[in-house]
Amino acid sequence: MIVCNIGRALWFCLLCVASVALVPKSTEHITRAGIYYLLDDRLEYVHNYSRCDLLQDALNRFAERLDQVSTDLGYENDKVKELSSLTKMQIHINSGCDESAQLLWPTEFMREEYVVDVSHGVINIVAEQIWGILHALETVQQLIFLNRFRMRIIQSQLILDEPRFAHRGYLIDTSRHYLQTELILNFLDAMSMVKMNVLHWHIVDDTSFPYYSHTFPNLTLKGAYHPFAYIYTREDVLRVIQHARSRGIRVMSEFDTPGHTQCWGLGHPELLTQCFDNHGNPTNELGPIDPTRNSSYEFMEQLMNEVKQTFPDNFVHLGGDEVDFSCCCWYLNYIQYGNDWIAQYNCDPTEFGGSIDFTGTPEEISRVLGGEAAMWGEYVDDTNIFSRSW
Template sequence: MKWVPSKSVPFVIPYYGRWILPTVGQVWPKPQQQTSSETFFVLRPTMFQFQIVGERCDIIDEAVRRYYQLIFYPGAAASAPLAYPPTLSVIQDNPQFRAFLDSVAIDLKQPCEYLPSADMIESYNIKIDTPDNPLKATISSDSVWGILRGLESLSQLVYSSTETGVAYQINATEIVDFPRFSYRGLMMDSARHYMPLKTIKKMTDLMAQNKMNVLHWHLTDDASFPYESTLFPNISRYGSFQPFSHIYTANDVREIIEYARMRGIRVIPEFDSPDHTQSWGRGQPKLLTECYDDNGVLLVPDEYGAIMPTREENYVFLQQFFGEIFNTFPDPFVHLGGDEVSYYCWQRHPEIKAFMAANGWGTDFTKLEQYYFDRLTTATQEITQNQMRYIVWQELLDLNITLPTGTIVEVWKGAKEELNFLDELARITKYGYQTILSSPWYLNYISYGLDWEKYYLAEPLDFDGSDEQKKLVIGGEVVMWSEYVDSVSVIPRTWPRASTVAERLWSDRSVNDTTLAALRLEEHRCRLLKRGFAVDPSNGVNFCEQEWDM
């Protein structure tokens, strides 16, 4: 076979056939520590069971049912394994065969927590035929969330062997694993295109199968307001695409939160303001700023700017609305947005100009934006008894706006601008704010060919800063804006490209060889396909043993 090199891929491309050979039974994201041997065990679906030997709860009970299904009957794309059990004598004659593995012990050492949180423990150990655990298999952790991550790793260790003909085979293995960053998220935009619950659940499943732990739900924007508020139902009635079908009711939201809870995933809602709020104003009169032209003439009735920051009744509304959000979503963090605020209508509104003059602010509208966020955060702290916590986009720090202690700043600029994201991280962490990174991981930007390398190699701690600054970077997230993405395309557009970011945020910093990662990513892509997810090819010409077949 002749091979030709390529500068655009991390491996050489053959003249014919598949481009690379995937690994077998490798875990994604790569564990912190793993040792394996060539000796193997055989799993039998009719005999196998998870044995709960430690603490248990609803999360554990549901997880063992889910992972039994994932291991033996993984999804819509799979019918039956392509390997078939050889006769017992053939297996037993194999010198590497150890035994049939008919049970895996689940040892949770501490009582279950009910909800995943910012400081949840996700470390776990797997022992399969280790010197202190011979001929046995155990997943152990001090946290239920660690048990979930361990079950995912165990499910990925099981493979079909073409050498032995065994359908469900697993090697003797020991894993000690934990995440590098505590925040490993995915932002899903259901405002530009409505995402049905089934799609959000599939995305949540894929997050869990890549050990991601935060669903950042961008619920509203200029285009639509699909969240059905209990206190203010007119906003979705007039601000959603379709108030009878394209909304999320309180029951819908609870369903997503529960689905995510069972997978160890936090749900953090985003209600971006004061701009990106055109859909809000349709059902909340006087909320938005009326626009005037340079001559002081009121523009057509449908032209509005950001939320009107000088009307007291708007802060009454915002306090009540965010109080409802705090009671609906159990995570204390809410993403307040704060990006891309246009001052055009603020600059020309007579009431605002008078307010600015009275406060001696001249034409410095960043002071008005500071005023807005001071009032908003004060109002939300009052109604939540100082329990609400905030995430904001980086513009607020770019404008030198002061934020409450404990606010997390999301760096989303710097991927294309003159100031790169590493400089942004260095600058923002100097202020002492915890930071999450998303700017190099905007997956809605697509190109033909292999593009996952740039996501994989984007290192959050490569900036010039002190150790204390780098401790403030708590993780990052992939972003999928949905102007040109809907429920048909969001999964293949996102995955497995998002998997590369999941590994960057979970695995050790030294795990950065794209040549080795390509082989493992190819296996992982086929694994997800087998589990019933329509995920895109990751490495060019290849095939999976079980292809997607609708």
């Protein structure tokens, strides 16, 4: 037990040296043995970014969670060399942060590195962009613990951290397993605590279409598990996106096509391929989206335009896996070498005008909606169009 004279108050403080295991592990972590600070009940947050809503929201969350700190790291014997009060947190963003004109959004190119220096009675945080500051605050939250007198303690230390992987995602499948919006928001909170930065929202699939489309409402009204109870309205989706943005998390939606679309046919049966047996008789079964109809492309263009206007991320996942080739011979993961791939395109019912043009005509290029498309693949080898691992 040691006696600590703080101002006019006389505190009897029992402290311990604990090895704080940050999650995820930081790039570099240097602790200064024996030097501790008692956190003031109301920290002063010093910065020059009054027009940065992202920062203010993050600080509000930090202050709220600070009041809920309950971590007790135990009380091993230790010699405390220095104990003083910490009353201030200073924040510096090298590139600045101003959202007065437009909101800032996390992207695949965002800078997330940061430095946290707890010394001389101040918590100093420096980052290139606001996204690093968000991660730094999560780190600081993990560094604070309580002593036996329920006083908040933080050890003097230096942390330098940057992500090893730019894409750190988690997938939720709300087509097969509907999740209430509040649960998704709670899940985003958990993701931010461990610095994950992409919510891969597999929002629709064969089993149900919970995303409410204003362009094609029958997709949801007839394709969801329930037309009102188990759907995501535009307001729900925007709430998830905004909640994620404030925590530096991208939301990449997935609209699996052209397979995994059976529930789409409940509201729009004309969209899917009619299946026939070897004798040319209808089987009364539906395959993937019918690539022989111009109306299919018009439908997808309208739907993707709505998706593009709803989800601000640069990427949309289009699935592309497990296409039922009993109706169509095309299959994304059918591996062929050399010139054998020609057989697959000759079998494809889409008209290629006698030749394959991967660059597209000017008319085709004019119909590109923009953004990036991601697709599923069971494996990556030299036959893939883009050999990319996520």
